[in-house]
Amino acid sequence: MDRFAALNLPHGEKLVALTFDLCENAGEISGYDGEIIDTLRRLGAKATFFPSGKWLLDHKERAQQLLADPLFQVGSHSWTSHRNFRLLSQEDVKADLALDLKADAKVRETLHARACYRPAFSQQSDLDHATLFRFPFGTCNADSLSAVNDTGLLAIQWDVVSGDPAPAQSAEAIRRGGCCERQARFHYRYARKRKEGGTRPGSFAFTC
Numbered sequence: 001m002d003r004f005a006a007l008n009l010p011h012g013e014k015l016v017a018l019t020f021d022l023c024e025n026a027g028e029i030s031g032y033d034g035e036i037i038d039t040l041r042r043l044g045a046k047a048t049f050f051p052s053g054k055w056l057l058d059h060k061e062r063a064q065q066l067l068a069d070p071l072f073q074v075g076s077h078s079w080t081s082h083r084n085f086r087l088l089s090q091e092d093v094k095a096d097l098a099l100d101l102k103a104d105a106k107v108r109e110t111l112h113a114r115a116c117y118r119p120a121f122s123q124q125s126d127l128d129h130a131t132l133f134r135f136p137f138g139t140c141n142a143d144s145l146s147a148v149n150d151t152g153l154l155a156i157q158w159d160v161v162s163g164d165p166a167p168a169q170s171a172e173a174i175r176r177g178g179c180c181e182r183q184a185r186f187h188y189r190y191a192r193k194r195k196e197g198g199t200r201p202g203s204f205a206f207t208c
């Protein structure tokens with residue numbers, strides 16, 4: 001049966017999953033906000049990143065740094081976001097995933113071949129391939145979910161949008177689970193149906 005990834009949290013634990021999309025459309029170089037990574041490292045906060053395959057190839061060094069860090073998990077976010085997998089043909093979905101996973105494998109192989117690579121240090125986060133997949137816009141249908149599962153990836157969603165890409169967004173608004181109108185508008189439409197007052201234990205916080 002096709003499925004999404006799910007977590008079973010210990011009763012009474014107040015845990016929130018921090019996730020970051022690293023999106024990059026065709027013809028764009030999206031850049032990288034190193035301050036976010038610095039802050040996560042300083043606080044020892046774990047996080048999961050969902051780069052598109054194009055982002056991985058355009059930011060090879062950064063991608064390897066994320067992969068090598070035991071704090072971080074690196075999943076997959078399609079080849080070039082954001083194509084709506086619910087609207088693509090099955091052939092297009094498979095072709096997109098194949099390109100994405102090829103980029104994922106290439107970057108991981110490059111990391112593993114480096115003389116400075118220390119698998120004992122990074123093995124908790126750095127596997128041979130991505131295991132989690134975030135649909136662009138969080139949208140899918142039965143066929144695209146099945147295609148994702150066929151590659152060995154488990155899809156994972158979110159229930160809180162931080163809105164961090166908006167320059168005027170306050171830390172308080174992000175804490176409440178607010179939303180920026182521009183970059184997260186598509187995600188928001190999906191997330192607001194599920195949100196019941198912002199972040200709560202077990203939430204998956206999404207930023208882009």
Ligand SMILES: [Zn+2]
Pocket residue numbers: 021022023077081082136137208
């Ligand atoms: Zn995205």
